[in-house]
Structures are given as C-alpha cells and as structure tokens.
Amino acid sequence: MGRYLIRRVLQFVPVFLGATFLIFSLVFLIPGDPIRALSGDRPMPASVQQALEARYNLDKPFWQQYYLYVAGVVQGDFGEDFRGREVTDIMRERIPVTFKLAIYAFTFEVAIGIAAGIMAGLRKGGFIDNLVRISTLIVISIPIFVLGFMAQLLIGVRWGWLPVSGLGDGFKSYILPAIVLGSTSLAYIARLTRTSLAENMRADYVRTATAKGLKRSRVVGVHALRNSMIPVITFLGVDLGGLMGGAIITEGIFNLPGLGNAVFRAVVQQEGTVVVGIVTFLVLIFLLSNLVVDVLYAVLDPRIRYE
Amino acid sequence: MATEAKESTKSSIEELEFNPHAPLLEVDDLHVEFRTRAGVVKANDGVTYSLGEGETMAIVGESGSGKTVSAQAVMGIIDSPPGYITKGAARFRGVDLLALPEDERRAFRGEKMAMIFQDALSALNPLFRVGWQIAEMYRQHRGTSKTEARKKAIELLDRVRIPAAKERVDSYPHEFSGGMRQRAMIAMALALDPEVLIADEPTTALDVTVQAQIMKLLADLQAETGMGMILITHDLAVVAEVTDRAAVMYAGRIVEQGTTKQIFRASYHPYTLGLMNSIASPEQKGTKLIPIPGSPPDLLHLPSGCPFHPRCVYAQDICSVDRPPLRDLGDNRKSACHFAEEVGTGAK
Numbered sequence: 001m002g003r004y005l006i007r008r009v010l011q012f013v014p015v016f017l018g019a020t021f022l023i024f025s026l027v028f029l030i031p032g033d034p035i036r037a038l039s040g041d042r043p044m045p046a047s048v049q050q051a052l053e054a055r056y057n058l059d060k061p062f063w064q065q066y067y068l069y070v071a072g073v074v075q076g077d078f079g080e081d082f083r084g085r086e087v088t089d090i091m092r093e094r095i096p097v098t099f100k101l102a103i104y105a106f107t108f109e110v111a112i113g114i115a116a117g118i119m120a121g122l123r124k125g126g127f128i129d130n131l132v133r134i135s136t137l138i139v140i141s142i143p144i145f146v147l148g149f150m151a152q153l154l155i156g157v158r159w160g161w162l163p164v165s166g167l168g169d170g171f172k173s174y175i176l177p178a179i180v181l182g183s184t185s186l187a188y189i190a191r192l193t194r195t196s197l198a199e200n201m202r203a204d205y206v207r208t209a210t211a212k213g214l215k216r217s218r219v220v221g222v223h224a225l226r227n228s229m230i231p232v233i234t235f236l237g238v239d240l241g242g243l244m245g246g247a248i249i250t251e252g253i254f255n256l257p258g259l260g261n262a263v264f265r266a267v268v269q270q271e272g273t274v275v276v277g278i279v280t281f282l283v284l285i286f287l288l289s290n291l292v293v294d295v296l297y298a299v300l301d302p303r304i305r306y307e
Numbered sequence: 308m309a310t311e312a313k314e315s316t317k318s319s320i321e322e323l324e325f326n327p328h329a330p331l332l333e334v335d336d337l338h339v340e341f342r343t344r345a346g347v348v349k350a351n352d353g354v355t356y357s358l359g360e361g362e363t364m365a366i367v368g369e370s371g372s373g374k375t376v377s378a379q380a381v382m383g384i385i386d387s388p389p390g391y392i393t394k395g396a397a398r399f400r401g402v403d404l405l406a407l408p409e410d411e412r413r414a415f416r417g418e419k420m421a422m423i424f425q426d427a428l429s430a431l432n433p434l435f436r437v438g439w440q441i442a443e444m445y446r447q448h449r450g451t452s453k454t455e456a457r458k459k460a461i462e463l464l465d466r467v468r469i470p471a472a473k474e475r476v477d478s479y480p481h482e483f484s485g486g487m488r489q490r491a492m493i494a495m496a497l498a499l500d501p502e503v504l505i506a507d508e509p510t511t512a513l514d515v516t517v518q519a520q521i522m523k524l525l526a527d528l529q530a531e532t533g534m535g536m537i538l539i540t541h542d543l544a545v546v547a548e549v550t551d552r553a554a555v556m557y558a559g560r561i562v563e564q565g566t567t568k569q570i571f572r573a574s575y576h577p578y579t580l581g582l583m584n585s586i587a588s589p590e591q592k593g594t595k596l597i598p599i600p601g602s603p604p605d606l607l608h609l610p611s612g613c614p615f616h617p618r619c620v621y622a623q624d625i626c627s628v629d630r631p632p633l634r635d636l637g638d639n640r641k642s643a644c645h646f647a648e649e650v651g652t653g654a655k
Contacts, residue, residue, distance in 0.1 A: 202386065204429040210384045212495065213417030214447055226434050301434055302479045 001298070008291050012284065019283040020073070020276055024066050027272040034058075034270035038082060056082070056273075069276065079273035081266070087277040090262060094278075097167065098258035101251070102243040104174050105182035110236065113186040117193020121228075122220065124198045132194065136187035148180045148253040165255040177254040181247055185239045192235055196228040203227070230300060237293025241286030320414045326401030331535045332358040332381070332420075332503050337395035339373070339380050342388065348606045350376040350390070352559040355633070358503065358535040363526075365546040365567065366539045367582070368556035369603050374539045377556075378505045380405075382422050383412045399503070417444055421496035425508040427488035431480040437491045438464070438476030444498035463494040467524060486517035490524065497528060504529070507539045522549055543586050547571055555579045558604050558614040561633055565640030575642035575651035577619045613645070621646050 035052050036044055053059040056079075057068050072079055078087035120132035139147070155176060156164030162176045163169045200206060201224050209223040210216075248260035255261075259278050266274035298304045339351035350373045358364050366374040379385045381397045383404065396403045399419060404412060424430040432440060441463055442456035451459070457476065464472035467490040480488055489509060496504060506525060510518035526549050529536050538550055546553055546567060553570050555563040555578065563576035574580040581599035601618035604610060610617050616626035625645055633643040636651070644650060 204424060204426060205432040207384055207386075208424065208430045208492075208495075209432070211382055211416055211422045212444060212447075213413050213415065214443070215413065218447065223432055227432070302436075303433060303481050 001295075005291075005295070008294070012287055015283065015287060016280065017070070020070060020280050021066065023276045023279050024069060024272065025062070027267075027270065027275050028062055028065070030267075030270050032270065034082070034272075037269070052082075069273070073277075073280075078277040081271045081274050082269070087273050090274060091259070091278060091281060094257060094259045094262050095281075097256055098244060098247055098251070098260065101174055101177055101181060101247055101256060101258060102240070104178035105185075105243055106236075106240060108178055109182035109186035109189055109239075113189030114193050114232065116186075116190040117232075118197060118220075118225070120190065121194040121197030122201070124194075129194070132190055136190050139183050139187040144180065144184060145249055145253060147183060148177075148250060151176055151180050152253065167256060173254075173256075177250050177256060180253070181243065181250040185235075185243070188235060188239075189232060192232050193228060196231050197224060200224045200228045226300065230297070233293055233296055233300065237290050237296075240289040241282075244282055244285050320411055320418065323402050323407075323411070325399070329398065329401035330357040331360050331362075331400065332537075333396075333398040334377065334381060335396045335398065337377060337380055337397065338393045339376050339385065339390060340393055341390050343607075346607045349559050349609075350606070351380065351395075353395070354556070354559075354561055356554050356561065356564065358537060360502075360535055361529070361533045362552065363529065363536045363538060363550045365550040365553040366537060366556060367541060367543065367546055367553055369541060371603055371606060372556040373559040374556050375507055378422065378507055378537060378539055382416060382420060382505065384416075384422075414448075417448055417496075417501065418499050419501055420503040420505065421499075421501040422505040422507060423489070423492045423496045423509050426512045427485070427492045428480060428512075430492060431488060433480055436477050436479055437483065438478075441476075441491065441495045441498060444495060448499055459498070460494075463498060464491065466497075467491070467494045467528075469494075485513050486520060489513060489517075489521050493521075493524065493528070497532070500532060501534060503535050503537070505537045505539070508541070509538075510542070510545065511540075518545075525549070543582060555582070558606065558609055560614075560643060561641075562615070562643045563641065564633070565638075569638070569640050573651050575636060575640065575647045576644045577621045577646075577650050578615050580650060581618075613643075621650060 035049055035056075035058065038044070038052075050059070057065050060068070069079065076088075078091075080086050081090065116128075116132045116136075120126075120129040123129055152164045155161050163173050164176065167173045197220075201220070203224070205227075206219060206224050209219045214223075244259070247256075247258060248264050250256075251258045251260040252264060259282070263275060263278045265271075266278070334354060334356050337351050337354040338349070341348040341350055352373075354373070354377050356364065356366075366377065368374045376385065376390070379390075380392050381404070385392065392405060395405070397405050399415070404415060407415070431437065438457060438460040441460040442451075442453070445451035445456040445459055446453070461472045461476050464475055469475050469487055469490050475483075475487075480491070483491060489512075493509075504525075509525065510521050513521060522545060525536065525538075538545070540546060550567045552565065553567045554561045555570070555576065557578050563570065563574065563579045565575075570579060571583070574583055578599070581597075584597040585599060587596060599618055604614050604617075610627070612625070612627040612630050613619070613622075614630070616622040619626065621644070623645070629645070631643045631645045633641045634647060635641050636647060642651070
C-alpha cells in the first residue's frame with residue numbers, strides 16, 4: 001500500500017506538467033491583446049505597453065513564457081495578476097469560500113441522496129421509489145442555472161427565507177448555493193444507491209444474513225449497504241473534484257467570491273497566470289480526491305489489494 | 308439495552324408451547340406462489356412431508372421443481388414480493404412457524420433451524436472476515452462478547468475440520484478454497500446447535516473429491532448432534548448414500564415419497580424411474596443411459612392433468628385430464644401416479 005501511494009503521488013508530476021501546459025497554451029491562444037484591453041477604449045502609450053509586456057513576459061516567445069512560468073511555480077511563485085496581486089494571495093482568499101461551498105454541498109447531497117436511495121431501493125416499485133425516481137429525473141434534466149435562478153427567485157426573493165447574494169450572512173449565505181450546487185449530484189447518488197442496494201438485496205449473502213436470523217436493520221445496514229456503497233464511493237470521488245471546480249456557475253449566480261468566480265473573471269481578462277494557477281490547483285484536488293477513493297476501495301473491499 | 312432486546316427475543320421462542328411428542332418438523336399442504344408479470348407460478352402446490360430427530364430426508368428434483376422454494380418457505384426467507392405463501396403450515400414441534408410474528412420467526416432462524424446454500428462463495432459476505440461472520444451468530448443471538456464469540460468461531464472452524472483454524476479465522480471468503488468456504492458455511496449454520504439443518508445442494512458447486520468430504524462431514528456432524536437434516540439435491544448417488552427417506556418433486560408437488568431403500572429398490576412413479584434410469588452405475592456398464600424425454604415443464608403453463616404426462620411412457624388418456632393425488636401405497640410409501648402399481652411392479 002505504501003509503495004502504491006508513492007507511485008500514485010509521483011504520477012501527479014506529469015499530470016501537473018501536462019495540465020499547466022495545456023491550460024497555458026489555451027490562454028495563449030485566446031485572441032486579443034490582454035495588455036491593450038487594460039486601458040479600455042483609450043489608447044495606451046507604447047512605452048507603457050512595452051513595459052507591461054516585459055513585466056509579464058508577454059514579449060517573449062511561447063516556449064520561454066511557459067518555461068519561466070513553470071520555473072516560478074517550482075519555486076513557489078505563481079506569478080501575479082495585472083493589478084500586481086500575487087496569485088497565491090488570490091487563491092488563499094478564495095479557496096476557503098469554494099471549500100466551504102463544496103463541503104456543504106457534498107454533505108447535503110451525500111446525506112439526503114443516500115437516505116433517499118436506501119428508502120427507494122428497499123421497496124423497489126413502491127411509492128417512495130417512484131417519488132425518488134421521478135423527482136431525481138426532474139432535477140437531473142433541469143440545467144443548474146435554471147435551478148439556481150429559480151431558487152433565488154422563490155426562496156430568496158419571494159419568500160425571503162434565505163439570502164440570495166454574497167457572503168454577508170455567514171453560514172446562511174451558503175445554504176441556498178450549496179443546495180443548488182449539490183442537487184444534481186444528489187439525484188445521481190440517490191439513483192446509484194437505489195439501484196445498487198436493490199441489486200444487493202437479492203444477493204445470496206443477504207439471503208444468508210436473513211437465514212442467520214439477523215434483524216432486518218442489520219441485514220440491510222451491515223450486510224447489504226456496505227456492498228452497495230462501492231459504486232457510490234466511485235461517484236463521490238469524481239464528484240468532490242467536480243464540486244470544487246464546477247462551482248463557476250453557482251458562484252456566479254449567488255455572487256460568491258470563490259475560485260470559480262475568480263477563474264471566470266481571469267479568463268475574460270486573459271490573465272494567464274491566474275487561470276493556470278487556479279485550474280492547476282483544481283486539477284490537483286481532483287487527483288487527490290480520486291486517490292482517496294482508490295484507497296477507500298481497498299478499505300471497503302478486502303478483495304481489492306494494491307501493490 | 309441491545310443485549311436485553313436480544314435476550315427477550317430468545318426467551319420469546321422459549322416460551323412457545325412446543326410439543327415434545329410432535330414431529331420435529333412437519334410441512335403440511337404448503338402452497339407457495341410467485342406473482343410475476345408473466346403470471347402466477349405455483350412453485351409449491353400442496354407439499355407435505357415430515358422430518359424426525361436424527362433423520363436425513365432428501366428432496367430430489369430437477370431445477371424449478373420447487374424443492375428450494377419449499378425449504379426457503381420453511382426458513383422464512385422467500386423473497387416477497389414476488390413470493391407468497393398462500394396456504395399450509397410448517398410446524399416445528401407442533402408450533403406453526405408460518406403463523407408466528409416476524410420477530411419470533413427471525414429468532415427461530417439460526418437458533419432452531421439453519422440453512423446452508425449451494426454456492427458458498429456468493430453466500431458468504433465478501434467484505435467480512437469468515438470468523439467475524441461466524442461470530443456474528445453468537446454476538447447477535449446471544450449477546451456474546453467479541454473475544455468470546457471469536458473463540459467460539461475458532462472452535463467451530465476446528466470442528467468442521469478447517470486446518471489452522473486459529474489463523475484462518477481472520478481470512479476473507481475469497482482467500483478460502485471452495486471446500487473450505489462450504490465448511491465455513493456449515494460452521495456458521497451449526498453455531499447455535501440448531502435442531503433442523505437444511506442443506507440446499509451443498510456440494511453442487513464443488514469438485515467430486517471435495518463433495519465426498521463435505522457429505523461425510525455433514526453426516527458426521529448430524530450423528531454427533533442428532534439434528535434432523537433436509538438435503539436438497541438432484542444427485543441420486545448422494546441420496547442413496549446418506550439419506551434415510553426421500554421425497555421426489557416435480558412441478559411444485561411431491562410425486563413420490565418413501566424410504567430411500569424402498570425407492571431405490573423399486574420406483575412407484577415414472578418420473579422417479581426416469582431419474583434412476585438416467586444415472587450411470589457400474590452394474591449397467593455397457594448399456595446406454597436412458598434420459599427422460601422432453602424438457603422440464605413451463606411452470607406458467609403447466610400441462611393439464613398430471614404435469615408429467617407429456618414426458619411419461621405410461622401415460623393414458625386419463626393422465627391428461629385428471630391430476631393424480633399423492634396416494635398412500637402402504638408401508639409408508641406414496642406416489643402420485645394413476646398407474647403407480649404397474650410402474651412399481653414393472654408391469655410394462
């Protein structure tokens with residue numbers, strides 16, 4: 001297991017290089033001149049432009065730009081944006097917001113999704129099962145921005161139950177965005193749990209557990225559920241990574257100063273260093289959560305062993 | 308709290324009025340049906356048999372004949388839906404199990420009756436250690452402490468002749484061989500000294516040498532404990548070797564019943580006769596095996612009259628009209644054939 005972990009962590013290096021390179025080239029390929037755009041409609045003096053280009057290495061060829069960037073990152077310098085702010089400072093400020101949002105959404109979707117999936121899976125074809133299947137189908141089919149604006153309009157504006165924008169109310173500010181962000185995954189988790197549990201309830205070892213004279217709560221909770229969680233855990237790993245980066249739309253709708261918001265603004269303003277820095281960070285988070293899932297597999301299922 | 312609850316369920320079955328003179332297990336006119344989309348399948352259509360202490364009874368039949376279903380109904384582990392017990396009784400020392408509330412029913416399982424299954428690999432939970440799964444019997448039924456339950460699990464593994472039980476107790480099912488897995492299943496079933504053991508094709512998934520070992524183990528354990536055993540199988544060689552009595556099932560009903568000796572000496576039902584003729588034996592060396600013509604019936608659309616008549620060489624007009632009841636032929640043997648006597652005496 002130890003060697004496996006080391007190998008997996010070493011794999012992060014090429015992925016990191018590949019990801020930064022890809023994103024760096026994409027930003028480089030965006031048409032338009034980011035420096036000239038800084039001054040808007042007014043003309044920019046040639047000397048100012050040259051000085052800025054030199055400062056951000058934009059006057060150098062692509063390969064050199066990339067090399068200088070990576071060399072900086074290796075030394076812990078992620079560069080700065082056009083206003084002279086360190087990218088690491090921006091990230092330090094934004095990460096807690098995105099993390100909180102992701103963790104709340106994750107908790108919400110896991111708790112409700114698994115509970116709904118269990119209730120539906122135990123009585124396949126019953127009332128709760130149909131309710132869960134139909135409601136999750138609806139949630140899956142609605143685009144997240146529609147859901148977001150609807151929630152904002154109804155719950156926030158018309159009924160005034162929860163704040164709709166910004167972070168002024170602390171935890172309360174996160175509730176609505178977290179629900180919107182977690183809703184689609186919740187639907188998938190509920191469906192996965194349902195199918196998986198219903199299938200496992202028919203498994204031979206569940207019949208054995210019943211034949212052993214165990215209480216039904218134990219047959220389901222200990223014997224069937226643990227087996228049913230394996231596909232759900234797979235989904236959760238990918239999902240947690242997705243929640244961190246996929247919050248661009250939700251953060252936009254609810255005006256939360258998180259990473260997604262920052263990336264969006266940086267893309268629009270062609271601030272390469274910010275985009276590459278944040279996206280690379282998100283890629284690493286994604287890799288890390290997948291690694292955690294793979295390790296969880298082995299904990300959950302003794303038949304899986306890593307060398 | 309939890310321990311108290313456990314003890315109360317155990318004592319609740321102790322308080323039941325068992326009749327020590329009643330048969331150990333008596334299945335009476337059991338009807339089980341499966342309600343599927345395609346229609347209703349009568350998996351058990353009036354099954355009656357009884358089992359005494361220390362006795363081994365075989366239930367023989369091909370797949371779909373309802374032999375497993377009858378055992379699952381007795382255990383109370385039929386998947387419902389789609390399976391429903393619609394009629395009949397299963398009396399344990401005079402107490403009708405089918406009439407008991409689920410809580411008492413559950414306490415019976417493991418405590419008084421246990422079951423082992425065909426494929427031990429899928430019947431054991433792949434995610435838990437074998438010893439833990441055995442210990443769970445003591446932990447949940449008796450509230451035994453963890454260390455004590457583990458000790459008992461090791462003793463049991465030793466009793467079912469698993470070598471190095473002390474080390475094996477912490478293995479997972481996939482680390483066991485097929486034979487060892489079935490031994491572990493047996494250990495789990497015997498944990499609480501049940502009075503009835505139902506073995507559902509316990510050796511079908513094993514290779515021949517291991518089959519013999521497992522059958523020997525079961526026979527030895529039965530002799531040791533004096534429990535009654537129901538052996539569900541389609542292997543007539545096994546039936547001949549270890550059982551006292553046999554019931555042959557076809558399309559949800561028992562078609563012939565008697566002592567194993569009687570049935571092997573002379574079958575009184577053409578289906579049993581067909582089964583006998585289709586097994587190889589050293590005495591018949593050089594002669595051809597005669598398979599039963601046709602294929603097992605479609606349970607959704609059973610043939611009229613006797614469901615075996617389309618495959619039966621004795622069939623007459625009456626057979627397609629009138630379904631023969633299980634008749635007493637005297638000397639404790641029964642057959643559900645209009646021409647039982649002719650079949651038995653070999654008149655044709």
